[in-house]
Amino acid sequence: MSVPVGTEVWAADKKISDMLTPGAEVVVAAGGRGGRGNASFATAVNRFPLLSEEGDPGEQRSIRLELKLLADVGIVGAPNAGKSTLLARVSSARPRVASYPFSTLEPVLGVVGWRDLSFVMVDVPGLVEGAHRGVGLGHQFLRHAERTRVLVHLVDGTVPAPMDAYLQVRDEVRRYGGGLERKAEVVAVTKIDLPEAAARVGEVQSVRPGTRVHGISAATGEGVDELLGDVAAALAGLRAEAPEASGSGSPPVLRPHKPRQRPRVTRSGNVYRVQYRPAERLAAMADQRDGAAMLQLMDQFRRQGVVAALERAGISTGDRARVGPVGWEWE
Ligand SMILES: Nc1nc2c(ncn2[C@@H]2O[C@H](COP(=O)(O)OP(=O)(O)OP(=O)(O)O)[C@@H](O)[C@H]2O)c(=O)[nH]1
Ligand SMILES: [Mg+2]
Structure with a gap:
């Protein structure tokens, strides 16, 4: 995106940046992460990975550009x-x-x-x-x-x-x-x-x-x-x-801060739903009819902290856990 110098970029009523130099850039909506094929899940002990990951859709947001006149x-x-x-x-x-x-x-x-x-x-x-x-x-x-x-x-x-x-x-x-x-x-x-x-x-x-x-x-x-x-x-x-910035070198790229995500669990009755993009991405692609793939998926959930999050949320034997389209009974 190219905007005039002196523009403020706002998204969701939060100022993201000031565009003060010609050529300044700001990422207001990041493109989606690419997917990963099953080869990237191979390890020494798992030489036949059955999991793969779909890509993420790009971010969408409304932004407001506020142009301030530049005058001395x-x-x-x-x-x-x-x-x-x-x-x-x-x-x-x-x-x-x-x-x-x-x-x-x-x-x-x-x-x-x-x-x-x-x-x-x-x-x-x-x-x-x-x-x-x-x-x-x-x-x-x-x-x-x-x-x-x-x-x-x-x-x-x-x-x-x-x-x-x-x-x-x-x-x-x-x-x-x-x-x-x-x-x-x-x-x-x-x-x-x-x-x-x-x-x-x-x-x-x-x-x-x-x-x-x-x-x-x-x-x-x-x-x-x-x-x-x-x-x-x-x-x-x-x-x-205050001598003005020399203008040499490449303009800074200002990126909105993105908080690190952690698995979040919401409960409705005895169903515990996990909201966590990395886990949901994997779950969306896993073949639920393939028992071996499901075992590998559970292993990944453990590494990603999904299992720990469910335990912290108080899940117990007989309850249902859900991650994206995958659901199973807790034992
Ligand atoms: N005699 C005289 N009249 C002046 C002078 N400067 C402005 N005026 C008059 O004062 C009135 C207001 O002038 P503007 O320049 O429009 O005032 P402004 O501060 O821009 O006003 P706003 O845009 O309404 O805030 C006009 O009738 C001008 O002709 C001056 O130096 N001498
Ligand atoms: Mg006037």
Whole structure:
């Protein structure tokens, strides 16, 4: 199977793997084991093996592939903060911009060029209080910010309490978890071409002492270059800290863990049924009319731990034992 990079593979609501490098492989359903002919049952004392084994059918399972966008930088913020306007200003992406909340309904990627650097930014639809519980749109899109390395947090400079708006979005990001809250965050108050917004930068700065809160206008371009400079510096800092995997060598093959099977016995009345694929495979192929084959089968059941499992389950003389199509009276 070939899937795009950035895909998560889920089966039965359990994450099997992340596909992070081109060519990464994951086995989601193993092919069936081949059968074994009777020659493979020959031993020094049993030179005429009467047993053989049928092959197994391949595994079947439903899987869900969840594609996460890969971007270096995620733009987060309350609805109407000016996220899409900024992305449109700094890249050739054309996300929907409108003067009402929730105008962007799906994440949009843009490639940003800054000096000689280029990085990918994703415009994540607006976050509102309760987004982590699925209120509004933001939560389902926050996963697209999971793979980013830097968050640009935009605060609308025209709302009555920009500081509260900042803290609310921070809270949503923190509750979402997944390491999002630990990402480098570059904060900017938007729309500073409007006087009331320009006056708000200091307010937000007061909750972020020690790190610069930018004032930007995506409309006029004011402050945008400095903002991108900070983003580039954050990205460069992270690159220096954690150099990306060289990409050389063959991609790892991730295999879902398969628990080791043991014989399981279920009882109904005086019938003890053994569930154990290796034993059932043998039983399915054994010729029940051939006494010698049946003796060899019992011998294999003993080696496979089937007899011990039946004894542990409390089988006693006169009860019936069953393995696949083979049944016999216990003695
Ligand atoms: N004056 C001014 N208006 C801006 C600026 N940036 C955005 N706006 C306006 O603010 C409104 C919302 O902008 P968007 O970019 O759609 O906001 P958003 O954060 O993407 O909103 P959602 O997608 O709904 O979350 C639009 O009417 C924009 O024209 C700015 O720098 N100055
Ligand atoms: Mg938008």
